[in-house]
Amino acid sequence: MSATGAARAPEPWSGPGVVLRAFEWSDEADLAEAFTDPAVATWNPGPAEGALAFMRERNDWSAGTHASWAVTETAAGPAGSGRLLGSVSLHKIDRDQGDAEVGYWVAPWARGRRLGAAAAAAAAAYGFERLGLHRVYLFHAVENPASCAVARRAGFLLEGTLRQSFRYPDGRHHDEHLHARLVTDR
Template identity: 35%
Template sequence: MPYLVPPLIPPGRLASSAQPLLPVADGLLLRPWQHADAPAVVAAFADPAIQRWHVRRADSEDEARDWIGQWRDAWHNETAAHWAVVRPGAGEDTAADQVLGRISLRSMILGIGHAECAYWTVPAARGQGVAPRATGAVARWAFDAMGFERLELVHSVTNEASCRVALKSGFAPEGTRRHGHLHADGWHDMHVHARLRDDSFPG
């Protein structure tokens, strides 16, 4: 039974190309995760705030390397795209990069050009605009280079910091998803934000 509408983003468009490096203002860079980043992932998921909102912890570097492998595979499977937010070190050795956070496009539906933005930053990088800048860079790439139509951003109604990131990144609030996510302390209602390709970027 054929679809009557062609896919907005043809299958294979991501998998047939290398995941790009995306420059971010203030000298930051979004790059694919490397297995050498495992210690930084373990350290990040030891933070209580990241555990609270992402409902996970990393118990070992081996576990973190497994996650990184899954993040890298997701690009080739065209299900998600995950970048490390880094301040590059000297030279071309990525081991010298300072990992500040993670930005992802997950739950990709290429046929209709939809995906969900997700992110975290390490404690030392918070309050410096890292997450909004990274989110904006990924949104520009998704709309301009890949042809996505809609990006969503969803967070707990009690996560005020994430709400500020969404608004600064130009994701308009659209409503509340009741009991949208199960956290360690029970069900949380979730705020839903979204950006469309035709929306203007914040100045």
């Protein structure tokens, strides 16, 4: 742990049905494939410098501003193994305010198994238990009902709609839903 109390490198974490682990070199091909998927690419800016740069950035927690993981299933074997099924991050960690934003995506070969909700809930639990956060929130484009379903399944309550609040990879500002969980919601 660093002086801020945050880990400097990915700390494995798990939740019901998922293991959150560091990105591994063996994930490179799966990452490259996932970022070409229209559902991922539409709502998530892909890594401009490629999969390896993405993994290096996500595995470097030293700034204390994010905690990011590769998502695998617990059924895949011991923690730290298994095919990459998605990604989840706590970012914009604000220790003074006790909050962070969660972001996630699920690879096309893993959809329909509720892994996104399990990963988002596990990341929120990490924020509450390991970082002492009070609130974890997320945004998604209103036109992305799958992400809304993930948020609701993960226990994030809908708080409202923000008008044209974020410019997505298509270059347009989209309306977004704001969802949040409080440490007391568990």
